[in-house]
Amino acid sequence: MQNTKYTAAARAALAATLLASAAAQAGTVTIESWRVDDKTLWEDVLIPAFQKKNPGIQVKFAPTAPTEYDSSLTARLTGGTAGDLITCRPFDKSLDLFKKGQLEKLDGKAGMENFPASAKVAWQTDDGKDTYCMPMASVIHGFFYNKKIFKDLNLKEPKTQAEFFATLEALKKAGKTPLALGTADQWESNQIVFTSIGANYWKGEEGRKALIAGKAKFTDPQFVAAWEQMAKWGPYMGKGASAQTYADSQNLFAMGKAGIYPAGSWDIAYFNQQGLDFGAFPPPVAKAGDKCQISDHTDIGMGVNPKAKNKADAYKFLAWLGSQEFADLYTNKVTGFFSLSNHLISVKDPVAKQMIDWRKTCGSTIRLNAQIMNRGEPAMENELWNVSSQVLNGKMAPKDAAAKIQTGFAKWYKPQQRK
Amino acid sequence: MKRMPWHIAVFLAPAVLIYSIFSALPLLDTLRLGFFTSNDAGHFSFVGLANYLTILTDPAWSESFWNAMWNNCKFFLIHLLIQNPIGLILATLLSLKGLKGARHYRTLIFLPTLLSVVIIGFIWQLILSPLWGVSEGLMGKVGLADYFAPWLGEEGSALITLALISVWQFVGIPMMLIYAALLAVPEDIIEAAHVEGASAWRIFWEIKLPLILPTLGLVTILTFVGNFNAFDLIYSVKGAIAGPNYSTDILGTLFYRTFFGYQSQVGSPTMGAAVATLMFLVILAGVGTYFYFVQRKLTRYEL
Numbered sequence: 001m002q003n004t005k006y007t008a009a010a011r012a013a014l015a016a017t018l019l020a021s022a023a024a025q026a027g028t029v030t031i032e033s034w035r036v037d038d039k040t041l042w043e044d045v046l047i048p049a050f051q052k053k054n055p056g057i058q059v060k061f062a063p064t065a066p067t068e069y070d071s072s073l074t075a076r077l078t079g080g081t082a083g084d085l086i087t088c089r090p091f092d093k094s095l096d097l098f099k100k101g102q103l104e105k106l107d108g109k110a111g112m113e114n115f116p117a118s119a120k121v122a123w124q125t126d127d128g129k130d131t132y133c134m135p136m137a138s139v140i141h142g143f144f145y146n147k148k149i150f151k152d153l154n155l156k157e158p159k160t161q162a163e164f165f166a167t168l169e170a171l172k173k174a175g176k177t178p179l180a181l182g183t184a185d186q187w188e189s190n191q192i193v194f195t196s197i198g199a200n201y202w203k204g205e206e207g208r209k210a211l212i213a214g215k216a217k218f219t220d221p222q223f224v225a226a227w228e229q230m231a232k233w234g235p236y237m238g239k240g241a242s243a244q245t246y247a248d249s250q251n252l253f254a255m256g257k258a259g260i261y262p263a264g265s266w267d268i269a270y271f272n273q274q275g276l277d278f279g280a281f282p283p284p285v286a287k288a289g290d291k292c293q294i295s296d297h298t299d300i301g302m303g304v305n306p307k308a309k310n311k312a313d314a315y316k317f318l319a320w321l322g323s324q325e326f327a328d329l330y331t332n333k334v335t336g337f338f339s340l341s342n343h344l345i346s347v348k349d350p351v352a353k354q355m356i357d358w359r360k361t362c363g364s365t366i367r368l369n370a371q372i373m374n375r376g377e378p379a380m381e382n383e384l385w386n387v388s389s390q391v392l393n394g395k396m397a398p399k400d401a402a403a404k405i406q407t408g409f410a411k412w413y414k415p416q417q418r419k
Numbered sequence: 420m421k422r423m424p425w426h427i428a429v430f431l432a433p434a435v436l437i438y439s440i441f442s443a444l445p446l447l448d449t450l451r452l453g454f455f456t457s458n459d460a461g462h463f464s465f466v467g468l469a470n471y472l473t474i475l476t477d478p479a480w481s482e483s484f485w486n487a488m489w490n491n492c493k494f495f496l497i498h499l500l501i502q503n504p505i506g507l508i509l510a511t512l513l514s515l516k517g518l519k520g521a522r523h524y525r526t527l528i529f530l531p532t533l534l535s536v537v538i539i540g541f542i543w544q545l546i547l548s549p550l551w552g553v554s555e556g557l558m559g560k561v562g563l564a565d566y567f568a569p570w571l572g573e574e575g576s577a578l579i580t581l582a583l584i585s586v587w588q589f590v591g592i593p594m595m596l597i598y599a600a601l602l603a604v605p606e607d608i609i610e611a612a613h614v615e616g617a618s619a620w621r622i623f624w625e626i627k628l629p630l631i632l633p634t635l636g637l638v639t640i641l642t643f644v645g646n647f648n649a650f651d652l653i654y655s656v657k658g659a660i661a662g663p664n665y666s667t668d669i670l671g672t673l674f675y676r677t678f679f680g681y682q683s684q685v686g687s688p689t690m691g692a693a694v695a696t697l698m699f700l701v702i703l704a705g706v707g708t709y710f711y712f713v714q715r716k717l718t719r720y721e722l
């Protein structure tokens with residue numbers, strides 16, 4: 001395919017570099033990750049804890065910014081310069097790597113036995129036969145609220161949608177921005193809003209599986225209803241929300257200018273640092289007594305690079321990732337990420353505890369389109385960012401949003417093409 | 420027999436080598452890659468023009484391709500109609516005799532060009548932010564507060580706003596090029612015109628402008644190539660999904676999404692290469708047209 005002379009020269013050069021770097025860092029396990037924010041936690045807490053049990057193994061945490069992670073990782077894996085351990089995105093991104101032979105099969109490896117089947121789904125082939133990443137943590141979606149503002153205005157955590165809108169109205173009257181939410185970055189509109197509040201309408205897993213099985217369509221009332229609620233959010237989002245970034249929303253809420261923040265649990269650590277007094281409530285249900293559904297998204301896993309320079313030690317590290325000790329450290333130190341293992345972990349942070357306790361009463365589902373639905377052209381995730389932002393901005397009608405997503409989905413997905 | 424002029428080869432070698440390895444070869448490889456497709460396992464197979472057919476005829480692709488192309492044209496036109504005339508005006512003013520502080524102005528206007536586009540994007544996002552930005556307050560001081568809008572977030576204004584930010588950043592380059600050309604206009608011609616009684620206005624239109632026309636042409640073609648390769652400002656302000664509703668999507672961001680993938684969209688190097696090839700062809704066609712119809716007809720005056 002390529003000029004052979006050219007490749008031979010490139011290979012020789014690459015081999016030389018590899019030899020040189022291998023000599024320089026014998027015995028170091030390098031971890032690829034997109035969690036730039038957690039670098040100090042890995043270096044100060046997690047890695048030292050591992051080394052106490054496994055002296056002599058050097059571990060290096062080498063993250064890349066989230067938006068660049070996937071492309072640069074692909075380049076490094078292809079070029080043979082990627083680290084030993086690869087932090088895995090859920091579902092198709094990692095499946096894609098596995099199919100290219102860039103992730104090891106992990107079935108039966110030490111540590112894997114500590115995870116329930118539901119946690120492993122995000123990193124398995126469609127038939128469930130091969131697992132290629134160890135599940136690490138999930139994130140939960142819901143709403144944060146400013147406790148002081150709620151107390152001053154005598155508001156309670158809203159349980160039903162009617163109460164939710166009454167609360168927004170009360171906040172607006174009091175001159176606060178009711179919802180700290182913008183659409184400039186677009187992803188929040190889908191990941192934090194649509195697939196979070198929508199789970200109540202489409203009954204979580206039931207609705208998600210019905211879409212995959214071809215038994216339901218996005219144009220069905222239970223899906224359109226989620227966009228219909230979002231269309232009503234516009235007046236509560238504050239001025240200029242269409243140009244408001246995610247960071248703007250965070251600041252607005254941290255400064256106490258907004259009452260409610262549609263959230264992902266990973267934000268807990270940030271607001272704790274800001275010293276904000278806040279609580280959390282799950283997406284409100286249609287009427288009191290309905291079973292609630294939460295988006296409890298399997299988000300982070302860890303796989304092994306087949307071309308790892310230090311595979312034996314990488315597996316030792318992986319086994320430790322499956323241990324009780326890691327589950328406890330990760331859940332309580334990296335607040336807002338919840339371990340997926342079977343171990344009993346007591347969550348210390350009050351808001352994190354509140355959120356994880358929702359699992360006891362609510363049904364859990366993952367982000368609606370995370371599995372299978374993102375696989376075709378047009379890419380559903382990107383489409384959902386786009387239409388959900390437009391619905392929030394009042395630029396697109398809920399039923400048009402549904403029609404657009406359904407059309408794109410049916411275009412490539414066989415089960416959705418049946419009449 | 421004459422001796423072989425080895426020294427020419429020696430002097431050309433470094434540039435030719437570096438340019439071939441880092442520019443020409445990758446370009447050829449991109450053109451080649453556009454004819455292939457890859458399967459799940461990452462194996463490539465030859466498909467001829469199929470990728471191009473998909474991009475140009477499959478509605479899911481052609482819609483975003485033509486949208487990006489049209490946005491790119493708007494992006495270029497704004498630069499052409501605003502950046503270059505302003506550059507010309509600034510250069511003319513700077514070259515006026517006896518302008519106080521000309522050096523300072525020159526430096527200040529050129530300064531943003533040297534800044535990283537990420538910083539530019541960040542600063543302007545803050546300035547224009549409806550939450551913390553100063554724009555609304557400043558406009559309020561002159562009674563225009565009602566006209567303020569979240570420009571970067573509206574479908575109708577986001578691309579124009581981004582183009583104007585880019586104009587603000589890069590106006591220094593046409594200014595410097597034109598300024599240099601204006602300085603090269605020989606003094607004696609202008610003095611002779613003065614003696615003949617020509618006004619400054621007439622001197623500009625009938626002497627200076629014809630003499631700097633080749634430079635204006637060069638600036639236009641540089642702007643064209645730069646704009647059709649543009650990517651960084653839009654990526655840093657709006658991300659690769661170029662919202663709202665793809666209203667700021669240009670060929671560069673479309674290429675990025677296609678080649679590297681974005682978020683859950685898995686990238687396809689072969690489709691990406693096809694998009695890149697189309698970009699290359701657009702630029703080639705533009706530059707070719709320019710050279711054929713404009714550059715050949717420009718009169719160069721031997722001074």
